[in-house]
Amino acid sequence: MDDVTLDMRAEKWSKIVMSEKYKGSCLCGGVTFSVNSFSDQAANCHCTMCRKFHGASFATLVGVSSLNWLSGKALLKHYNAPNGTVRTFCNDCGTSLGFRVKGASLEEIELAIATFDDDIPVKVDAQIYTNYKANWCQLQSSLPSFGEGRETGYTL
Numbered sequence: 001m002d003d004v005t006l007d008m009r010a011e012k013w014s015k016i017v018m019s020e021k022y023k024g025s026c027l028c029g030g031v032t033f034s035v036n037s038f039s040d041q042a043a044n045c046h047c048t049m050c051r052k053f054h055g056a057s058f059a060t061l062v063g064v065s066s067l068n069w070l071s072g073k074a075l076l077k078h079y080n081a082p083n084g085t086v087r088t089f090c091n092d093c094g095t096s097l098g099f100r101v102k103g104a105s106l107e108e109i110e111l112a113i114a115t116f117d118d119d120i121p122v123k124v125d126a127q128i129y130t131n132y133k134a135n136w137c138q139l140q141s142s143l144p145s146f147g148e149g150r151e152t153g154y155t156l
C-alpha cells in the first residue's frame with residue numbers, strides 16, 4: 001500500500017470520527033443521532049408552540065451540521081403545524097426532537113438541545129418570543145430578551 005492510499009484512509013477515518021462527534025438520543029433510546037458541529041446561535045424559545053410541543057416552560061433548539069441518524073429513523077413522526085412548520089418526535093416515547101421551518105428537509109432540522117447525551121459546545125445567547133412566556137416562568141436577566149423573534153429588538 002503506498003503512502004497516498006494510507007493518507008486517504010487516514011483522512012476518511014478522521015471524517016467518520018468527526019461526523020459522530022456529538023451524539024443524542026430520545027428517552028427510549030430508539031432514536032439516536034450524531035452531529036458534527038453547531039450553529040453560533042441558540043435561543044430559549046418561549047412561544048406557545050414550543051411550550052406545548054416540549055411540555056416545558058421553553059424549548060432550546062440549535063442548528064447542526066452533518067446530522068446523521070444512527071438508529072430509529074423509522075420511529076420519527078412529524079407533526080405539521082397550521083403555520084407550515086414541522087415538529088419531529090419519537091413515535092415510541094414521545095421525545096420532542098426537533099423543529100423545521102416550512103419546506104426544510106429532515107437534514108435541516110434544528111435539534112432540541114436537551115436531547116444530546118453529553119456536554120456540547122453551545123452557549124444559549126438569547127430568549128425569544130417572551131411575549132408568550134408562562135407567568136410562572138422567570139426570564140434570565142443575563143440573556144438578551146426578544147418579545148417576538150430575534151429581529152424585533154431587545155425588550156429588556
Ligand SMILES: [Zn+2]
Nearest residue numbers: 026028090093
Ligand atoms: Zn424514543
Ligand SMILES: [Zn+2]
Nearest residue numbers: 045046047050
Ligand atoms: Zn418556539
